[in-house]
Amino acid sequence: MQPLNRRQMAWRAAQDIEERSLVNLGMGMPVHVADYLRPEADVFIHSENGVIGAGPLAAPESADPDLVDASSRRITLRSGAAIVDSVWSFAMIRGGHIDVTILGAFEVARNGDLANWDMRMPDKGPLVGGAMDLAAGARAVWVIMEHTTRKGGPRLVEACTLPLTGKACVKRVYTDLAVVEVTPAGFLVREMLDGLTPAELQARSGAPLTFAPDCRPLAAPPLADTE
Amino acid sequence: MPIDKRVKSAAEALADVPDGATVLISGFGGAGFPNVLIHALRERAAKDLTLVVNSATHRFSLTHELIEAGLVRKIVCSAARGHDKGLSAFERLWKEGKIELVCLPQGTFAEAIRAGGAGIPAFYTAAGFGTELTKGKQVRRFEDRDYVLERAITGDLALIRADTSDLYGNLTFRYAQMNFSPAMATAAKLVVAEVRAVVEEPIPHERVQLPGTYVDRLVAVAG
Numbered sequence: 089m090q091p092l093n094r095r096q097m098a099w100r101a102a103q104d105i106e107e108r109s110l111v112n113l114g115m116g117m118p119v120h121v122a123d124y125l126r127p128e129a130d131v132f133i134h135s136e137n138g139v140i141g142a143g144p145l146a147a148p149e150s151a152d153p154d155l156v157d158a159s160s161r162r163i164t165l166r167s168g169a170a171i172v173d174s175v176w177s178f179a180m181i182r183g184g185h186i187d188v189t190i191l192g193a194f195e196v197a198r199n200g201d202l203a204n205w206d207m208r209m210p211d212k213g214p215l216v217g218g219a220m221d222l223a224a225g226a227r228a229v230w231v232i233m234e235h236t237t238r239k240g241g242p243r244l245v246e247a248c249t250l251p252l253t254g255k256a257c258v259k260r261v262y263t264d265l266a267v268v269e270v271t272p273a274g275f276l277v278r279e280m281l282d283g284l285t286p287a288e289l290q291a292r293s294g295a296p297l298t299f300a301p302d303c304r305p306l307a308a309p310p311l312a313d314t315e
Numbered sequence: 316m317p318i319d320k321r322v323k324s325a326a327e328a329l330a331d332v333p334d335g336a337t338v339l340i341s342g343f344g345g346a347g348f349p350n351v352l353i354h355a356l357r358e359r360a361a362k363d364l365t366l367v368v369n370s371a372t373h374r375f376s377l378t379h380e381l382i383e384a385g386l387v388r389k390i391v392c393s394a395a396r397g398h399d400k401g402l403s404a405f406e407r408l409w410k411e412g413k414i415e416l417v418c419l420p421q422g423t424f425a426e427a428i429r430a431g432g433a434g435i436p437a438f439y440t441a442a443g444f445g446t447e448l449t450k451g452k453q454v455r456r457f458e459d460r461d462y463v464l465e466r467a468i469t470g471d472l473a474l475i476r477a478d479t480s481d482l483y484g485n486l487t488f489r490y491a492q493m494n495f496s497p498a499m500a501t502a503a504k505l506v507v508a509e510v511r512a513v514v515e516e517p518i519p520h521e522r523v524q525l526p527g528t529y530v531d532r533l534v535a536v537a538g
Binding site: 135136137138139153154155157158159160162171172173174175177178179181206211212213214216217218219221224251252253254 | 343344345346347375395402405406409421428447448491495497
């Protein structure tokens with residue numbers, strides 16, 4: 089089977105969100121999780137700019153320049169939504185009121201260290217936004233990222249080489265090849281792409297993997313990758 | 316004379332801003348940027364400004380005008396990356412060592428302003444512990460977790476954007492326009508609000524999102 093594309097990875101993560109969760113979705117791949125939430129889950133999506141209950145993107149004709157998410161996208165509100173200021177929005181994050189945040193990442197270490205904000209791009213200014221607050225404050229931190237870099241290097245690593253966003257915070261990683269839990273004993277593979285062997289997945293990873301006895305095939309419905 | 320905080324123009328509202336002022340500027344995610352006031356500050360041309368603003372530059376904000384005009388000495392923010400592939404106005408001057416940068420996690424940035432307006436000189440947060448952004452800051456363990464000591468932020472001037480005001484300066488905000496405005500209004504000595512409309516009748520108390528006692532000057536702008 090083909091590795092999951094970006095939308096399929098978002099779909100896979102969306103299936104694990106529990107009913108009535110308050111969820112924060114990071115920029116990039118994680119925002120697509122909103123498109124695949126199970127309707128019966130009745131999830132509230134939190135955006136750092138203070139929107140609690142963000143709905144789908146607004147149609148161009150009804151878009152309002154003041155109704156935006158943290159990525160400046162013009163959105164709608166779901167039923168029961170509320171809007172607060174930035175202080176309250178981050179008190180919500182820091183105070184442990186966000187059930188799950190799903191973030192993109194460059195690297196995740198076997199102890200759960202997260203590197204997702206600084207690729208050390210020459211000349212570019214730093215952009216941390218709310219990533220460190222989410223990493224430190226959300227009740228669960230999940231990551232969606234490709235299993236390896238474009239050059240084929242591992243992103244699941246022994247220790248992060250890029251600047252950290254947070255220490256020992258990641259609980260679960262969804263990649264194009266596997267679903268991996270971060271446990272006190274390191275990376276535990278819960279699901280793996282059909283046709284891949286444990287040795288092949290290990291070869292694409294920079295830290296030891298263990299495989300759950302009930303490790304299942306990683307699968308997602310066909311979804312066009314729009315990016 | 317009854318209270319009426321309206322001033323005739325943004326220029327008049329900012330006529331006494333001195334060189335070296337620390338200016339808090341609202342706006343995030345495309346909403347709540349006080350662009351008429353930012354432009355007027357550029358015209359006022361006070362120098363050596365410190366900007367406390369979530370994004371150093373943002374495609375919907377005019378802060379780049381202040382930066383390009385060489386009026387800014389220091390920026391405190393959570394995002395300092397330009398939108399385009401090339402260098403932003405900020406990135407160029409920062410690389411040349413002409414603008415000092417302080418980058419904070421966004422929640423720490425917000426809470427530091429809140430603390431500044433609430434008489435709290437510093438606070439502990441777990442955000443950023445063990446990262447480059449908090450290097451050198453005091454760390455203290457409470458229960459089983461490590462926290463970083465962060466200092467409060469206050470300013471000389473806050474430029475904020477709201478939807479509607481009454482003559483007392485009571486403010487309402489549309490949708491996500493609120494973001495940093497309420498906190499910034501508590502943390503600055505002089506608070507100037509740019510609003511879409513000023514209404515003569517007092518806004519009903521239960522609809523007031525920022526009490527007018529925090530607001531010094533009002534500028535009504537089109538749109």
